[in-house]
Amino acid sequence: MFLCCVCDEKRKVTGSRPAAGVCPNCGGGTSQVRVLNMFRFCFIPVCCTTHSRLMCTRCGAQLRR
Ligand SMILES: [Zn+2]
Numbered sequence: 001m002f003l004c005c006v007c008d009e010k011r012k013v014t015g016s017r018p019a020a021g022v023c024p025n026c027g028g029g030t031s032q033v034r035v036l037n038m039f040r041f042c043f044i045p046v047c048c049t050t051h052s053r054l055m056c057t058r059c060g061a062q063l064r065r
Contacts, residue, residue, distance in 0.1 A: 010038045019054055021063070028058025 016033040023030060033055050039047040054063040 007039070007041045010040065012036045012038070014050070016055075021054070023056035023059060023061055023063065025061050026056065026059045028056050030054055030063060031057050 012035070014034045014036045016031045019030045019032040021030045022028065031054075032052055034050060034052050037047075037049045037051070038045050055061065056063060
């Protein structure tokens with residue numbers, strides 16, 4: 001847990017758009033979101049990755065395509 005003080009990971013949604021399909025859990029609509037993952041060490045960003053995910057807009061579940 002001490003590592004959390006100097007090293008952390010931030011996630012930020014940089015964009016989203018409606019996607020086709022429905023959530024298998026609640027039947028709600030889905031959206032394609034772009035998530036920016038930033039790993040920081042001593043508050044200095046050392047790694048930055050982006051990926052897109054399909055998420056339910058109603059219950060927030062992450063879905064696989
Ligand atoms: Zn859902």
